[in-house]
Amino acid sequence: ETGVTQTPRHLVMGMTNKKSLKCEQHLGHNAMYWYKQSAKKPLELMFVYNFKEQTENNSVPSRFSPECPNSSHLFLHLHTLQPEDSALYLCASSQQSTAQETQYFGPGTRLLVL
Amino acid sequence: EDQVTQSPEALRLQEGESSSLNCSYTVSGLRGLFWYRQDPGKGPEFLFTLYSAGEEKEKERLKATLTKKESFLHITAPKPEDSATYLCAVSRSNDYKLSFGAGTTVTVRA
Numbered sequence: 233e234t235g236v237t238q239t240p241r242h243l244v245m246g247m248t249n250k251k252s253l254k255c256e257q258h259l260g261h262n263a264m265y266w267y268k269q270s271a272k273k274p275l276e277l278m279f280v281y282n283f284k285e286q287t288e289n290n291s292v293p294s295r296f297s298p299e300c301p302n303s304s305h306l307f308l309h310l311h312t313l314q315p316e317d318s319a320l321y322l323c324a325s326s327q328q329s330t331a332q333e334t335q336y337f338g339p340g341t342r343l344l345v346l
Numbered sequence: 347e348d349q350v351t352q353s354p355e356a357l358r359l360q361e362g363e364s365s366s367l368n369c370s371y372t373v374s375g376l377r378g379l380f381w382y383r384q385d386p387g388k389g390p391e392f393l394f395t396l397y398s399a400g401e402e403k404e405k406e407r408l409k410a411t412l413t414k415k416e417s418f419l420h421i422t423a424p425k426p427e428d429s430a431t432y433l434c435a436v437s438r439s440n441d442y443k444l445s446f447g448a449g450t451t452v453t454v455r456a
Contacts, residue, residue: 236389263442274350274446275390275433288443322389329442331377332397337389 234258236338238323244344247313253341255306255323261336263329264306266298269320269340281306282329313345348373352434352447359454362423367450369434370416379417380444381410382433390433393419424454 236257245251257264266278280288281300295317297309306323320340326333349372359365371379378397382390394403396412403410407428409420419432431451435444 238389272448274448275435275444277443280442320387324389326442331437331439331442332395333442334380334392334395335444336392337382339389340387342387 236323236325236336238321238338238341240341241339242342242344244346245310245313246346247315249313250309250311252310253308253321253323253343255308255338257304257306257323257325257336257338259325259336261325261327262303263326263333264300264303265324265326265335266306266308267322267324267337269322271319275322279308280329287329310343313343315345318343318345348436348438348445350434350436350445350447352432352450354450355448356451357453359421359424359452361425361454361456364420364422364424366421367419367432367452368416369419369447371434371436371445373436373438373445375439377437377439377441379412380435380437381417381419382435384431384433384449386431393432421452424452426454426456428452429454 263282268276278292279298299307322340323338324335326335353368381393384390394410399414431449433449435446
């Protein structure tokens, strides 16, 4: 595997389900990010981890819970979601979380909440 | 608050018909301007980073330029495989967060 991988690629869940999204980066980076991408809207930053420490929680509802066990893996735990949470969830990584570092994205998980 | 505006929202081109996409920004202390390409159902793919006004970068049929207020992505003699959504993002000094524009969707017809 190379770059940033995400699983699953597609997910359909009911509002009472609990599921998790997984992201893995094979670039040796130290910072990882979760973004939400809704149709016709700019990417929205959700969470940032730098050296496994959470450095950003962009006012995200508690029904989204991130976990970063090491610098290569990032999870997004989902529970009691709402239909408006349906979107493409993107993971990204960069060498460090600094302004000049390029972020590299995974393919995303397309989530549909029924 | 940082603002990034991309225009046009959509662009339809004939194969070989060169054109430009615009990304205008309002940010205090620009540190970097990033261009990404995104195909349907996939994650953004990194294209360029520009750091200072006057800087230019090229890759195949794409050329990105930067001024103090905007960036242009020029597509020269596009091919159908250049069809995608092109995203622009900015970062400012002392802040790793990227502010993204909504993107320009380019369709190139053969």
